[in-house]
Amino acid sequence: MKQGNIKGWLGLLFLALALFLPLGTLRPNRILPGTTFHLYSLMKEPMAWAFVVLGLILMAFLWSLVIKGGKYTPALDVFPWILTLLPASLLTAIAKYETTEIVYDPEVVRISLSSGFWLGLMGTILLLSTGKRKGFLFLLTFLFLLVPPLLGWTPYLALLKEFLIIKPTFFMELQRHLVLALVSVLLAILPGILLGYGCYRFQRGREWILATVNFFQVAPTLSLLALVMIPLTLLSQAYPVLADWGIRGIGFAPAFIVLFCYCLLPITANTYAGFDQVEQEVTESAVAMGMKSNQVFWKVLFPLAFPVILSGVRTAVTQNLGNTILAGLIGGGGMGALIFLGLSQSASDLVILGTLPVVLFALIADEFLRRIEITAHYKMGGTYDSAHQRV
Amino acid sequence: MKESLRSRMLKRYGVPLLYLILFLGWIFSSQMWIDMLSPWLPPNVGLVMRTPLPMLAWQHLFIVVISTALSVLTALLLASGVRLSRNQEWKSTVLTAGSIAETIPSAAVIALAVPILGYGNGPCMLALYLYALLPVVRNTMVGMDAIPLEIADAAEGLGMTRLQQLMKIDFPLAKPVIFAGIRTALIINVSLATIGATVGAGGFGVPIIAGIRSYDPILVLQGSIPVLLMAFFFDRIFRSSSI
Amino acid sequence: MIQLTNVYKSYQKQPALQGVSISVSEGQCAVLIGPSGCGKSTLLKTINRMVDIDEGEVKVRGKAVQEYEPEELRRNTGYCIQGVGLFPHLSVSENIAMVPKLLKWPEDKIIPRVKLLMELSGLPLSYLDKKPHQLSGGEAQRVGVCRALAADPPILLMDEPFGSVDPLNREKLQQAFIALQKELRKTVLFVTHDVEEALMVGDLIFVMNQGKVVAEGTPGQLAGSMESAFAKEFLGKEYPMKLLKRYTARDLPMASLPKDSGDITGSETEDMPLSLKNPPLTENSNLQQVLSRMLEENRTTLPILREDDTVHYITYESLVAHLKEMSQ
Numbered sequence: 001m002k003q004g005n006i007k008g009w010l011g012l013l014f015l016a017l018a019l020f021l022p023l024g025t026l027r028p029n030r031i032l033p034g035t036t037f038h039l040y041s042l043m044k045e046p047m048a049w050a051f052v053v054l055g056l057i058l059m060a061f062l063w064s065l066v067i068k069g070g071k072y073t074p075a076l077d078v079f080p081w082i083l084t085l086l087p088a089s090l091l092t093a094i095a096k097y098e099t100t101e102i103v104y105d106p107e108v109v110r111i112s113l114s115s116g117f118w119l120g121l122m123g124t125i126l127l128l129s130t131g132k133r134k135g136f137l138f139l140l141t142f143l144f145l146l147v148p149p150l151l152g153w154t155p156y157l158a159l160l161k162e163f164l165i166i167k168p169t170f171f172m173e174l175q176r177h178l179v180l181a182l183v184s185v186l187l188a189i190l191p192g193i194l195l196g197y198g199c200y201r202f203q204r205g206r207e208w209i210l211a212t213v214n215f216f217q218v219a220p221t222l223s224l225l226a227l228v229m230i231p232l233t234l235l236s237q238a239y240p241v242l243a244d245w246g247i248r249g250i251g252f253a254p255a256f257i258v259l260f261c262y263c264l265l266p267i268t269a270n271t272y273a274g275f276d277q278v279e280q281e282v283t284e285s286a287v288a289m290g291m292k293s294n295q296v297f298w299k300v301l302f303p304l305a306f307p308v309i310l311s312g313v314r315t316a317v318t319q320n321l322g323n324t325i326l327a328g329l330i331g332g333g334g335m336g337a338l339i340f341l342g343l344s345q346s347a348s349d350l351v352i353l354g355t356l357p358v359v360l361f362a363l364i365a366d367e368f369l370r371r372i373e374i375t376a377h378y379k380m381g382g383t384y385d386s387a388h389q390r391v
Numbered sequence: 392m393k394e395s396l397r398s399r400m401l402k403r404y405g406v407p408l409l410y411l412i413l414f415l416g417w418i419f420s421s422q423m424w425i426d427m428l429s430p431w432l433p434p435n436v437g438l439v440m441r442t443p444l445p446m447l448a449w450q451h452l453f454i455v456v457i458s459t460a461l462s463v464l465t466a467l468l469l470a471s472g473v474r475l476s477r478n479q480e481w482k483s484t485v486l487t488a489g490s491i492a493e494t495i496p497s498a499a500v501i502a503l504a505v506p507i508l509g510y511g512n513g514p515c516m517l518a519l520y521l522y523a524l525l526p527v528v529r530n531t532m533v534g535m536d537a538i539p540l541e542i543a544d545a546a547e548g549l550g551m552t553r554l555q556q557l558m559k560i561d562f563p564l565a566k567p568v569i570f571a572g573i574r575t576a577l578i579i580n581v582s583l584a585t586i587g588a589t590v591g592a593g594g595f596g597v598p599i600i601a602g603i604r605s606y607d608p609i610l611v612l613q614g615s616i617p618v619l620l621m622a623f624f625f626d627r628i629f630r631s632s633s634i
Numbered sequence: 635m636i637q638l639t640n641v642y643k644s645y646q647k648q649p650a651l652q653g654v655s656i657s658v659s660e661g662q663c664a665v666l667i668g669p670s671g672c673g674k675s676t677l678l679k680t681i682n683r684m685v686d687i688d689e690g691e692v693k694v695r696g697k698a699v700q701e702y703e704p705e706e707l708r709r710n711t712g713y714c715i716q717g718v719g720l721f722p723h724l725s726v727s728e729n730i731a732m733v734p735k736l737l738k739w740p741e742d743k744i745i746p747r748v749k750l751l752m753e754l755s756g757l758p759l760s761y762l763d764k765k766p767h768q769l770s771g772g773e774a775q776r777v778g779v780c781r782a783l784a785a786d787p788p789i790l791l792m793d794e795p796f797g798s799v800d801p802l803n804r805e806k807l808q809q810a811f812i813a814l815q816k817e818l819r820k821t822v823l824f825v826t827h828d829v830e831e832a833l834m835v836g837d838l839i840f841v842m843n844q845g846k847v848v849a850e851g852t853p854g855q856l857a858g859s860m861e862s863a864f865a866k867e868f869l870g871k872e873y874p875m876k877l878l879k880r881y882t883a884r885d886l887p888m889a890s891l892p893k894d895s896g897d898i899t900g901s902e903t904e905d906m907p908l909s910l911k912n913p914p915l916t917e918n919s920n921l922q923q924v925l926s927r928m929l930e931e932n933r934t935t936l937p938i939l940r941e942d943d944t945v946h947y948i949t950y951e952s953l954v955a956h957l958k959e960m961s962q
Binding site: 006219227249321322346348358363 | 478480481487490491493495496497498499502503505506581582585590595599600602603606611612615616618619
């Protein structure tokens with residue numbers, strides 16, 4: 001825990017702030033803003049005590065670190081594991097908030113999480129990120145967070161209530177979201193690589209290809225969506241067979257097309273950069289050995305460019321997961337449907353419910369692809385130093 | 392290849408000027424053209440908009456420029472702070488925080504800002520402010536980092552304070568990269584501002600979304616074309632090369 | 635084996651080769667030497683058609699290079715460049731085995747060939763699975779040479795192969811190459827701008843300037859009078875001294891008894907015993923060392939310790955005679 005001091009202190013700061021900031025909001029129903037409450041109101045609840053105790057243990061550890069001058073004790077290794085329990089216990093404590101002042105209808109009353117909770121969660125993540133096995137600990141924290149709602153300890157949690165209301169829709173939209181985002185990237189990989197190779201080989205066409213592909217990133221996504229919808233509507237009206245296949249002016253078709261085009265830039269640009277960074281001597285040797293063009297491509301250029309190409313795919317995936325939200329505006333479903341629904345109903349918890357999976361999947365996909373990328377980098381003869389330059 | 396000054400100036404300012412002319416032409420005259428063409432258009436289309444296009448243009452510009460400008464200012468201050476501290480850890484913390492924040496979908500940020508700021512331009516501008524921070528901070532830090540060590544050493548050897556280095560060396564040398572970051576931020580924001588219409592903000596998102604909801608392609612076009620031109624205009628203006 | 639006749643090549647109005655004619659026989663190591671931009675690299679590349687000529691003829695084994703399929707020509711020509719260009723994603727053995735694999739050699743032929751080449755170039759077999767980034771510059775270049783020779787091509791083209799290596803290792807590489815060439819007797823075309831390297835490595839030297847060959851000859855012949863003032867100046871006034879490095883004591887006739895004992899100026903001195911302050915020179919010492927030692931010890935006859943531990947003597951006169959012979 002000694003290195004990463006800034007992250008550690010920031011994490012502690014956030015956690016400390018959680019003590020003073022509102023932790024939750026009690027709302028009589030979905031729409032009314034409700035009243036916020038802080039840590040001191042929770043002190044009747046054992047879980048709240050658990051949180052405080054954990055916090056005190058945390059303090060003790062850090063104090064001992066300071067006094068003992070950072071000497072290593074085996075207990076330091078256990079500490080991060082204990083820390084992963086912190087957000088879950090906080091969550092449970094918040095969700096168990098009770099007030100005897102006014103009687104609420106248990107069916108509709110709900111508790112939303114407030115800034116204090118989120119800061120506490122962020123603080124935990126920051127503290128965990130200073131140690132080893134970060135990925136695993138993050139996963140653990142997240143899993144522990146799921147435990148209280150699953151076990152029914154938090155019946156009044158607003159997020160849970162929203163989730164339960166739309167449960168089947170939630171999973172359906174989640175699936176649609178993932179399919180839309182991921183399939184569009186997958187289909188864009190081949191054209192992207194071809195275009196990137198075109199940039200590499202043909203100096204003349206390079207600017208045009210890059211400018212065209214860049215067009216889709218500059219143009220505002222919503223206007224692109226809208227502009228694609230118009231011809232698609234006309235087409236599906238002229239050829240009803242398309243509508244049977246699901247290609248209409250609204251829905252997934254325009255979203256898919258726009259997402260596909262949007263992915264092209266990261267993949268194309270990275271492919272070109274990947275080929276470009278292969279040293280000239282290497283390609284010269286390959287040609288001088290008597291390799292034909294396709295042999296040079298498959299045996300030399302492509303393997304060496306692969307990590308960079310993968311980095312472009314990674315960018316495209318994380319971008320797409322976020323952009324697919326706009327599909328919700330045009331009837332394409334996905335988490336965007338939840339978000340905009342929550343927006344129209346003034347239910348921020350529904351908005352959060354829609355946002356969280358997108359963020360999580362984006363983070364997971366990013367990390368997963370990053371690890372593959374780093375493995376590929378080393379396999380293709382990269383070194384430790386060059387690995388740290390790119391990520 | 393030598394190009395005359397005139398042809399270079401033409402390339403650099405000609406295309407954005409073209410975008411600007413088209414933009415102005417559209418926002419001031421499209422309604423007129425639509426009215427002229429109305430006998431040939433399907434019925435119930437191109438309904439007169441509540442707010443005329445030039446007004447929407449002003450709103451959109453206002454939202455984008457104000458929030459992006461504030462954001463750029465904040466970002467430059469933040470990046471300067473990190474640079475002055477010469478602390479690698481601050482840099483990596485800020486960069487990591489930035490990339491995590493980037494995964495939060497922008498539409499969600501707008502939606503979540505509503506309880507705090509109500510409906511209207513507020514949540515939209517807050518979201519724009521936050522999203523413009525990331526590219527500018529990142530580019531500024533990366534751009535300053537890319538300055539060769541020898542130059543920084545030389546400056547230090549001359550007796551320049553870190554602040555003087557920042558103003559006289561770091562910023563000027565990193566200027567192209569910083570401008571690239573500002574360009575990215577502007578483009579993201581022009582796009583994001585269209586979504587603001589879902590929370591009651593003004594701008595070109597209003598006719599686009601209204602058009603989508605009422606299956607009115609003319610309305611959609613009226614909003615889409617100018618916002619596209621605006622985005623390309625900003626893109627061109629902030630590119631240092633002529634491409 | 636290799637014949638260029640009146641070759642012209644220009645890059646977009648910049649002439650690179652202006653009427654070059656050279657001939658290299660089988661088993662010869664020909665060196666192209668000259669200042670930057672003289673066209674030596676371009677000339678080299680015309681042989682494996684990395685560069686196509688504008689006019690003239692380039693013939694390999696009697697056949698014009700245009701008549702070969704470029705890939706076929708290149709698979710039968712080894713190519714070593716300054717940056718080596720080892721494939722970073724492949725191991726040393728995979729790099730070396732690349733051309734044999736392209737030629738579809740069976741595995742049991744490739745593996746012993748790779749090992750043989752490694753041994754010949756002085757690389758330990760433990761390097762077989764290493765990746766290029768783990769090698770030093772000199773080691774990488776040795777692998778590059780192995781790779782070029784893997785499919786046993788008759789011709790080897792080398793473009794400043796030792797240029798990016800530090801002087802100490804460069805000499806080692808030159809020695810390694812000379813030993814390799816002695817063993818394999820390939821037809822080599824070697825480009826360098828370093829005069830010393832040229833005379834160490836080459837059987838035949840072509841001095842080039844501005845796209846033309848201005849002088850040619852064996853290293854010894856170039857020490858004699860030359861028409862080209864440029865070549866004279868390029869080779870330098872100390873060329874004959876540098877030339878001494880090429881030859882060793884073994885090249886001189888040795889006698890088992892001292893013929894004359896005296897210093898170079900001709901006066902007589904005592905025959906000095908073998909166990910002196912300086913260790914005796916061996917057959918492998920080059921003539922520069924021999925001459926230096928003669929000057930140092932002020933004698934015209936020098937004892938040489940041979941491999942069979944016998945002592946023989948060489949003389950200053952025989953050294954001069956040898957140089958004269960080489961310059962014919």
